[in-house]
Amino acid sequence: MLTLYQFPISHYCEKIRWALEYKNIEYKKVNLLPGLHAKKANKLTSNFSLPILVHDKKVINESSEIISYLDQAFPENSLTPDDQNLKQEAMQWEQFADEELGSDVRRVCYNTLLNHPDIITPYFTENGPWYGKLYMKVTFPKLSHTMRKLMKLDDTTVIQINQRLSQAIEKAHTHIKDKEFFVGNSFTRADLAVASLLAPLCKVKNYGIEWPEKFPEPLHSTISEYEDKLDWVHRIYN
Secondary structure: OOOEEEEOOOOHHHHHHHHHHHOOEEEEEEOOOOOOHHHHHHHHHHOOOOOEEOOEEEEEEHHHHHHHHHHHOOOOOOOOOOOOHHHHHHHHHHHHHHHHHHHHHHHHHHHHOOOOOOHHHHHHHHHOOOOHHHHHHHHHHHHHHHHHHHHHOHHHHHHHHHHHHHHHHEEEHHHHHOOOOOOOOOOOHHHHHHHHHHHHHHEEEEEEEEOOOOOOOOOHHHHHHHHHOOOOHHHHHH
């Protein structure tokens, strides 16, 4: 049995949930609480980031490393092309998604959601430890401050983040608008990575959490701005 240590709301964790389900691999999810997750993550690995996948005695973190491991250990429904040129291209798109999309999507979302503990707390505590809601009630102000500091969220940086994200979304849209897949003629880790890391902006139904009908501002306006260029995300998910 594989065990995935994760945050339900994390789009990097969603990337691995989707990979496991695409490959029809049975696994168990362990939802950790933000802040408290560090102790468990540090015990398993040398850093504090999620997702972490445990398979037998192997521990793998970083989403791209996990996908490579899954394709090696469970080759059926491979997400990595056999052709070396296509493989390189798929890996490049995944790197683009990890580095230029995922981090700024996270920042844009949390810049709004950290102002609304009533919305974000259920996502942080879903199917987690029994004491999760009490823990979040007590620690949320400190957690919110720490997260903003780590993500460098302030009025100036948010403008820069939105500018970068707009350029990255335009790059992905321009590439995929006349194609069925990002690389070659089949679904690969490139499609999975780009779509999953944009999924919070699209509120995709298969993500695993119940999105609000409408996000508060300014996140709602940000999502509306990108809507026409993200229709393909829903197509890839379906």
